[in-house]
Amino acid sequence: MTRYLGDDFLLPPLTPNNTPFFTSGSIQIQFCEDCDHAQQPPDDLCYACQGTRLAFRVMPGTGRVESAVLVHHPVHPMLVERVPYLIAIVSIDGAPGCSVTGNVMGCAPETVEIGAAVRAVFETAEDPKSGQKYLIPQWELAAD
Ligand SMILES: [Zn+2]
Known part of the structure; x- marks a missing residue:
């Protein structure tokens, strides 16, 4: 799969708290084992x-578009070929109050509406320096 913002687009540095999100191939949200609070980003x-006492739980991998913006101005030279592209904030099913930022792929960006049902898809990437493999969560429209 070609990545939405290009195969050379910057990869996030991994930390113990964000590694499940960027490498597991599932939507994982951190929950408190004491009070059951869900939080994103993990801490x-x-x-x-x-x-x-915090632990990651695997979510169903579905959600809803809470907000979206269609970006027309390339803020970096590597994005010149990518505009317009869509950035969405997706609320995560199964994790009350938790949302993540990503792109909605596989459709005309202007067709993405607030409240649209989406499901996670995963872009594969590899850090050329470290060899670390990534499965970056992205989104596509889903049936309601
Ligand atoms: Zn707690």
């Missing part, structure tokens, strides 16, 4: 109870 501390 070392529960935002609700300040507990430290």
Whole structure:
């Protein structure tokens, strides 16, 4: 699969907290084992109870478009060939209050509406320096 923003587009540096999101091939959200609070992005501390017993849970991989913007101005030279492209904030089914940012692929960007059902798809990438493999969550429209 060619990546939505190009195969050379920058990869996020991995940390213990974001590695499940960018490499697992599933939508994983961090939950507090003490109070069941879901939080995104993951952190070392529960935002609700300040507990430290946190674990990732695999979500169904579906969600809804909460907000979207169609970008027409390439803010970086490597994006000149990619405009217009769509950035969406997707609320994650199964994780109340949690949303992630991504692109909605496989459709005309102007057809993506607020509230649209989406499902996760994963772009493959490899860091040319480290050899680290990525499965980057992206989104495509799904039936309601
Ligand atoms: Zn908690």
